[in-house]
Amino acid sequence: MGASGSTGAGDVSDGLRDDVRAARRIVVKIGSSSLTTNGGGLEPERIAALVDVLAEVRARGAEVVLVSSGAIAAGLTPLGLATRPSALALQQAAASVGQGLLVHHYQQEFARHSILTGQVLLTVDDVIRRASYRNAHQTFAALLDLGAVPVVNENDTVATSEIRFGDNDRLAALVAHLVHADLLVLLSDVDALYDGPPSRPGVRRLVDVRSDDDLADVEIGSVGSAVGTGGMVTKVEAARIATGAGIPVVLTSADNAGAALAGAPVGTLFHATGRRRPIRQLWLAHATEGKGSVVLDAGAVRAVVERGASLLAAGVTGVKGSFVAGDPVDLVGPDGATVARGLVNFDAAEIPGLLGRSTGDLKEEFGDAYDRALVHRDDLVLL
Template sequence: MTTDLRARVASASPLVVKVGSSSLTGPEGGIAAERLAALVEVLAARRAAGSQVVLVSSGAIAAGLTPLGLSVRPRDLATQQAAASVGQGALVAAYSAQFARHGLLAGQVLLTADDVTRRGHYVNARRTLEKLLAMGVVPVVNENDTVATHEIRFGDNDRLAALVAHLINAEALILLSDVDALYDGPPRRPGSCRIDFVPDADDLGGVDLGGSGSGVGTGGMVTKVEAAQIATSAGVTTLLTSTPLAQRALAGEDVGTVFAPTHARGRARQLWLAYAASSRGALTLDDGAVEAVTRHGKSLLPAGIRSVTGRFVSGDAVDLVDLAGRVVARGLVNYDSRDLPGLLGRSTRDLARQLGAEYEREVVHHDDLAMLRRGRR
């Protein structure tokens, strides 16, 4: 099984490769030109072998630290956005120059969470990436840190990479960082062993995944395992290793940790809702509505809603919560939060008769629902 999965990575097209900030920049920020050039050389060779490649690259904020005279990654959003504004241009210029040395054209794609949760946005994002690949361009994807707010952030590029892999129907995802594999304990602790194969990322509950990542990035092993869960649940083979081992990983050699796909490819919309959407509020459902939504695939109607929390508008993502406070699903709501309280507990027929035909509609249509694991809060 492991050999087959590694061979799949070696021949995958399209292929998504994600690289972290610590692999591209120095400990105090600024682009490490030699590291970036070495990565591009590996990816260019893969392109020359016939694979379509999408690069998801962190590093914009880190690249902006040195030019702005900052010694550490800023904590406040405004300064992070300023650093990203300066660093993103430098990062893409460096990629463009290095890919050009191999006769390849790089194209910048900046995304926010809204770009992959709102239908019109994610369809456009997919179309853009597919067109770039068809034209022989190497898309360089990053979160649009310059404009993203805390409420609409992906949180890390590991998750973004997993979602992009599903968006373009990638055959494999490679997550590159400064750690060569997943271990059953802290990698530097004597006795810790490399985990070369994970049949199901949900089975890693007893593994010590450690803390956050480097001082210039936001990720860590936890975010990489979560990204692997997202990708494999969408049928995408995922491999985790260090950036210096990228060439060996792409050759199918026994490096890093490979995660097996756990499900066949699902519908992109449900994956976006489950993993990319930032909830703007919550609807508390009675037991009957929970049963109808989670077990019978029904749409959510006003009659089954007990309460509304948060501020949102039609088209936003909201959590559906049971009476015990557990999030059971996420969906795109068809009403503003200010309009919903007066509709709760009432049938759509009564609402239409009293308020007009436009009220004879679902609060959340079943096509806009994604089920989540029970017990999530």
């Protein structure tokens, strides 16, 4: 394994993390389990401690966006619910009651430092629809320019089981893309990523993760806390999303937040593996699902993947699903593997009549409206 490890959470290497210390726009995500005690209601002292840390980050000149779980957990006690309910309607009811309580606590605590907060509730639709995605970006930019700390959560009150992020780790990674963050910090009740269950004797802490190769021998659990929906699987996936677009990620516990944001080598640092990409490509890659698919021949796969070309009808051999022009669709090779996703320029019903034909032929027969690619390269991202 390429990552360096240790046998205890207290063992750290020498030196500070320069990328962390240099970050000027930071997204911090905190899980429900870090804001509650034994699966119960909110613990104001924990919120106060987190806000004190974030205020210190602000004082040194960095901007902060906070993605906070805890709305459903905050609503349990007032509604007389002993545990997080499984029924979606009850979850939404708890979120409706708890979101106001959660934000009120943050407003009070940030006010001690003369810092304003702004609530931002997002649904998947807000990042799938291009116009909403752009509007969300502009809202974040305005809040940050005005000196406020955006407090973000999934809009659990209206999200459906079919249309939801499912966890705030992925949401935080997408928000980090959205605001062009320099750093994403994931805080939970686990102090780092280990190569096995932290309770197992002899497990090693991964100090640095530089690629997926460093995770090859790591046992990653799948169960979150009693009041949350995430787990280590979602945190590692969130780290992949962010680092793949050039944003480093620190994973550690809420108790280590101050040290982590100061650049101390606590927790696990996932190093950036890719480069920043246009918002549209990030949106396509991480905030959409294909409404259908088009099947490419081998030549079209090479053109799209190796040469960065647009997808022309001449290279398409089939179409699956029901979609309309402007929808995201998966581009599938002859072997059935998805190679890319893009915004299609034609309805699914139109495409069978275009298959295998050159753009020139289509223009001549059907007119200028058909003088365009099936999927333009600017509306396409490799997967």
